Amino acid sequence: MAMKKKPVTGMKDILPKEMEIRDYAIGLIKETYKTFGFTSVETPAVEHIENLCSNQGGENEKLIFKILKRGEKLDSAVEQVSADNLNVLTDSGLRYDLTLPLSRYYSNNANDLPSPFKALQMGPVWRADRPQRGRYRQFMQCDIDILGEQDIVAEIELILATTTLLGKLNFKNFTIRINDRRILKAMAAYSGFAEENYDSIFITLDKMDKIGLDGVKEELLGAGYPAESVDKYIELFSLISDDSDAVSLLKVISDKLGDFLDKEISDNLETIISSVDGSKAADFRMKFDPTLVRGMSYYTGPIFEISMDEYGGSVGGGGRYDEMIGKFTGQSTPAVGFSIGFERIVMLLLENGFEVPGAGEKKAYLIEKGMPAEKMQKILAQASAERKEGRIVNLSIMKKNKKFQKEKMQQEGYTEFVEFFTDRDF
Numbered sequence: 001m002a003m004k005k006k007p008v009t010g011m012k013d014i015l016p017k018e019m020e021i022r023d024y025a026i027g028l029i030k031e032t033y034k035t036f037g038f039t040s041v042e043t044p045a046v047e048h049i050e051n052l053c054s055n056q057g058g059e060n061e062k063l064i065f066k067i068l069k070r071g072e073k074l075d076s077a078v079e080q081v082s083a084d085n086l087n088v089l090t091d092s093g094l095r096y097d098l099t100l101p102l103s104r105y106y107s108n109n110a111n112d113l114p115s116p117f118k119a120l121q122m123g124p125v126w127r128a129d130r131p132q133r134g135r136y137r138q139f140m141q142c143d144i145d146i147l148g149e150q151d152i153v154a155e156i157e158l159i160l161a162t163t164t165l166l167g168k169l170n171f172k173n174f175t176i177r178i179n180d181r182r183i184l185k186a187m188a189a190y191s192g193f194a195e196e197n198y199d200s201i202f203i204t205l206d207k208m209d210k211i212g213l214d215g216v217k218e219e220l221l222g223a224g225y226p227a228e229s230v231d232k233y234i235e236l237f238s239l240i241s242d243d244s245d246a247v248s249l250l251k252v253i254s255d256k257l258g259d260f261l262d263k264e265i266s267d268n269l270e271t272i273i274s275s276v277d278g279s280k281a282a283d284f285r286m287k288f289d290p291t292l293v294r295g296m297s298y299y300t301g302p303i304f305e306i307s308m309d310e311y312g313g314s315v316g317g318g319g320r321y322d323e324m325i326g327k328f329t330g331q332s333t334p335a336v337g338f339s340i341g342f343e344r345i346v347m348l349l350l351e352n353g354f355e356v357p358g359a360g361e362k363k364a365y366l367i368e369k370g371m372p373a374e375k376m377q378k379i380l381a382q383a384s385a386e387r388k389e390g391r392i393v394n395l396s397i398m399k400k401n402k403k404f405q406k407e408k409m410q411q412e413g414y415t416e417f418v419e420f421f422t423d424r425d426f
Helices: 016-035 058-063 071-080 099-112 153-168 181-191 195-205 208-222 227-237 246-260 263-279 324-329 342-351 373-388 402-411
Strands: 039-041 046-048 066-068 090-094 117-126 138-147 174-180 284-288 302-308 313-320 335-340 362-367 392-397 416-420
Touching: 016 117, 016 138, 016 153, 016 342, 046 099, 099 117, 099 138, 099 324, 099 335, 138 153, 138 342, 153 174, 153 263, 153 284, 153 302, 153 313, 153 335, 174 181, 174 263, 181 195, 181 227, 181 246, 181 263, 195 208, 208 227, 246 263, 246 284, 263 284, 263 302, 302 335, 313 342, 362 373, 362 402, 373 392, 392 402
Parallel strands: 039 117, 174 284, 362 392, 362 416
Antiparallel strands: 046 090, 066 090, 117 138, 138 335, 174 302, 302 313, 313 335
16 A cells, blocks of 8 residues: 555644744743733543533534544444444544533642633644635644633633734734623524524524625524514614624613613623723724624633634634533533634734744854864854854755755745865865
């Protein structure tokens, strides 16, 4: 069987230029989030299949890379397997996000952790998704979460920390869209939909940016929902105007919903928006967006996303998930998190020609083949001295096509070349 040199579909090899930016971004992420009090943690890439398939991850549960049982357990499972019971072959899978593993981690280690606990977690996750621009089957996620804090100060901290980071990476004029799952439910209740249909309605609403308001209406009517409820629902979204500031629009929606929405919910969302706007350290806008759904079914309160016009979609998001940890412990634990789309951020940095600041002078020593030992020792000593002064020095044997060799090294950021020949003193 012939060996294949290309990576598996949905995975990618990372070249040096991108790796330099990734390493810089990872360092900046840790440095920035540390100033907000977040502590680095790590969880395994492999999770119990029962956890991954617990109806917490929405559509992502259909995208799990499952791992077969091993040895005798697999042999026994094969004897029991049927077309309707394929899951008997698996006992674990690759994590599809970092939130579920963090919830398990906290429930297992809470006695050894402070409360509230501010966690920073970075690592690869896997989803058997259809690859496209900025989306892979293996990708890096970067999450910050605050566990054990019920107050909205947690949401404010998460948004400020994340937007501060994006500002340091030179991103401007992006938008933080914010909503609350309880507002979504209040809008559905106000319109007369049955509670058991909410999730299905929200799935349709989540397509708003693709099919528009008329498309949402048509799909809801096509699903058999009462025309009166659909019309009332669509009327709510007709109140949305891009010209309205976030707080004003929130008040309009809140007043319209009346007794269907607890006033504290809209007041808290207004406080989050106003607090972030009044203390932000980057150039962005806060936008209340009642069409924002977020796909994960575990969200229970405020939800938010980062939208960038240059990408044409979301490059991060999160929200409050107060019920997930309780699935493990039986006790309610407040939790809220924010995840940046690391791969999409890096992609945009590459497309914008981002240069890592303070990377140091990069110098190449091109050494003629057959250099005598005593001269090689001088070259090595000179390179060592330059490295101590902070320069990047790369030693390479001189190629026959020296021009092509230099061009390739210039693409990697080398700006100065020093040539050493066997018949010359230096």
